[in-house]
Amino acid sequence: MTTQQAQAIHVQGLEKSYKELKVLRGVDFAVARGSIFALLGSNGAGKTTVVKILSTLLKADAGTAGVNGFDVATQAADVRESISLTGQFAAVDEILSGRENLVLVARLRHLKNPGKIADDLLARFSLTDAAARKVSTYSGGMRRRLDIAMSLIGDPPVIFLDEPTTGLDPQARIEVWQAVEELAERGTTVLLTTQYLEEAEQLADRIAILHEGRIIVNGTLAELKQLLPAAKVEYVEKQPTLEDVFLTLVGTDGKNGTPAMTATPARTRKEQR
Template sequence: MIEAQGLRKTFTTRSRKGTQTVEAVRGVDLEVKKGEIFGVLGPNGAGKTTTIRMLSTLIAPDAGTATVAGHDLLKEPAGVRRNLGYVSQAGGVEDTTSARAQIMMAARIHAVPDPGRATAEVLERFDLTELADRPGRTLSGGQKRRVAIAIGLVHNPPLLFLDEPTTGLDPQNRANLWERIRQLREAGTSVLLSTHYLDEADALCDRLMIVDHGLVVAEGTPSDLKREVSGDVITLRVDEPERAAETVEPLARETRVDDDLLRVYVDDGEHTLPVLLRALEERGLGLSSIALDRSTLDDVFLAKTGRTLRDAGADA
């Protein structure tokens, strides 16, 4: 559904302090297959939204090429737009207009043959029929998100772009929207989803790429990416973490020190942990806490960039 190579975008801003140039996207390649949820995971400012806006024809790339839903991004932008739905971070739901009227307008803009029927069908699909004639300002955050996705899907596109779809939603509404997104995949819709939530990327995405400072730092399935880093992570709060890292290095695939925390990446934490503790005890290194966990996507980000998503400014 999407094949992109070398996408780049630079913004220039002017202020009293002078002109500043920001390389928002610095050469992104990506491929989204038919009927999959593909995630773009990264901190705020990593280039996620800029990448999606380029692929949706809202802004032109400075360099690179892409084919979206069978149409050349630069030569056939109208064909690209006909074949995709786009839901921005803001959602785009009007406060004073009913959900039905907004969806109907979107259907007419896309020249849907029977806009009334298409509107009714998408309202039912997202359990919005009872809310259809209420103005947008009376809807909850989760309801507004469902209306926004309905607007993006009323013309039945094969490809949907969701930019930070669950930002600001409570856990119940997030879980509900996750299930809606899975249903889209089951119905054959390809979804390109940007997020800075680790659990969201892990739970929803068939494949994903992790971006930082406008570059792709890792790509693959969530399980493959975590397996690449390590099977398990032993996190120790320890005296003299640098000396402790030297002590356990022979037992680990990798060690990382973060202030007084030592992260030890191993293949089999259950069997490695007793040996590791004996080694630290023999060196007289005291522990104040210890935890054994499976690797997370935050561990992948840490391994690729040297910092966690939290440190990078994401609400992870």
């Protein structure tokens, strides 16, 4: 397999301006197939603009970009067949049930056995018990998991998650993290944009920091840590974090007395790398 074939996403010299405002100033990065790539940056750094260009919703002023072997400018239809995009807010129909949302999307994609597709995804994302309930009754984490499940209908090889945990509570964030990790384990390439440092640290195989329209650093977590001098090692008694306290008290399902799940499951895949 050539280097180009091993890359699910390839971006070179990407530029975009809105009148006098230069949003992207020559962005370069590549994403390996079946990996999680985090594009990290503050608000206004250009993360969503990159995603919009890669998903053919926006045209770049300069540079090239390819997704799943297709050029976003000249082969837009092929790119759209290869991807799924989940925005910052869950795009689900609250009047319908969870299962009805999934069946609707499967039918719109003209897939066979939409009911089976829906049931398989409900099971995969631990939503079977809530399948018949209206989405308006779902928690934030359940809605986001359903949103991601809907984006997987048709088995796209590449998925864009644009700040998927914005506005979610700690429990819901962990639920989404686990769903994202499972995507990569099944071979899906994930490009994740986020402004949460911990999210990028826990999930990503590689992290790129986008600042003022440019990638200022790109590497694994270990490589990024090497950019700073090693800290002096001293014995310090480890204190629980606020997240540890919160999850211990309420559990991941929000019910007092439920055995707590700490953030450990969300770290499992990263610790194995």
